[in-house]
Amino acid sequence: MDHGAHFAGSSGVLLPVLALFVYLHLARRARRRNPVVGWSRWRTAGFATGIVLTGAALLPPVTSFAHADFRGHMVQHMLIGMYAPLALVLGAPVTLLLRTLPVGAARWLSAVVHSGPGRLLTHPATALLLSTGSLVVLYFTPLYNAVTAQPAGHWLLHAHFLLSGCLFAHVIAGPDPAPARPGVRARLVYLGCAVAVHAVVAQLMYGGFWVDVHAPIPEVQGGAEIMYYGGDIAELLLAAALVSTWRPGRRPRPVAGRAVRA
Template sequence: MHHHMHDHGAGSSPWETLLPAAAVILFAAAYLLLADRARHRNPVQGWGCRRTASFLTGCSLLAVALLPPLAPFAHGDFRGHMAQHMLIGMYAPLALVLGAPVTLLLRTLPTARARALTGVLHSRPARALAHPVTALVLSTGTLAVLYFTPLYNATMNQPVLHWLMHAHFLLSGCLFVWVIAGPDPAPARPGVPTRLVVLGIAVAAHATISQLIYGGFLIDIHAPIGQVQGGAEIMYYGGDIAELLLAAALVATWRPARNRQHGADRPLPSGVAGTVAG
């Protein structure tokens, strides 16, 4: 059921370009402002250039995904949609989360607000949300809902659903990276072996979904067969590369001494937030 061309609508409003561009610029500017504040508060420790470069790389990937020429192409071609999905849901989240924005907030917020943020990280809802299985279901499991039901076709015809889909890709992708390999504190983060198992399940699920899309099994995507198969290939190979990068980040950010402490990286009290490496 993927042989019909979708009527995506050729005319796009200038706001569809201006608003994402403004949002990405504000996102990057806010991070740079906080990084500068962190450097002024603690000139000796400062804030790592690698963290800043990583976050700005994530912002740049978001800009590539949401602005021309990719955005209009993604609106009318399933291959473009899948390339956009890879950037928004996998590559940009990896770079953004490795920028350690929560640690930066803890360093720059007033003490009372930093304690409040730490309290949120310790809360029961945060623990449930930060569970690896929750992150896996929200990031990878929802792909089956998107492509095996009429939802994808609906998002292509309804601008609000289209932007909600982008928001879900970005937020669920950031959640998954944070749980698996984020340098920021997380509630009850399991040990590295558990996170590697969850990442392995994500790799297998991603590969299975892309293969089903390529073969035309179970899917409900209204697009020419060539586009669907091309999109599936982008998903298969692009997902593999992103997940290998995530595995490398997990190994690179692993601190064995901390990992042995009950197998978890715990949220830091605001009083010691400044001791986190930049």
């Protein structure tokens, strides 16, 4: 990897670092505004972890490995597209903004979240298509080779992985408001679909069926293994985050001695 690529990687980390500073500033403001409610340090730790994972994926040695080897690309994909998004989403950044923005700006943000386009974007089917479904287009068409041939293409790919990963994690297990989010059972079904698609894509990639990646076969097979096992771990973490929000409703107990009217 040349010095220009190193510089580009270092520059690319500035945005996540800036996002972390903004988050920490808003978290402090939330605690000052309402000391009783405050702001969860666990959420702050989650967001910070997501920033660290994103930074690790965009700096050497990971980024050097990713430019030289398809297996490195897949490690980068797992970090940016699956592990970092879950941690970032668990930080509840939208809720933090709603608590700390001026009233007018907070109402505007809430209106955007509850708008028709907002509901469509945060529907589980949309999130599944953009995050997991895009893998089929990326690795089984010439798109991957065309995108990664240019430095700007790498950054576009990183942005897609991060944003679509955050969207899917938000829809499935995020603490932020999502009006189109269905119940836990339905979200488990969508998560199961994501697991199945990841597994099929990884197996087809390992077997060399229809895959269109210009890389040596051992690298492609190694990348497929990283996708298969790394994706399983990430999806188990996402499932754990989802199940932790499950609050089964309790049926009301009948009151003894009360007459039941017909």
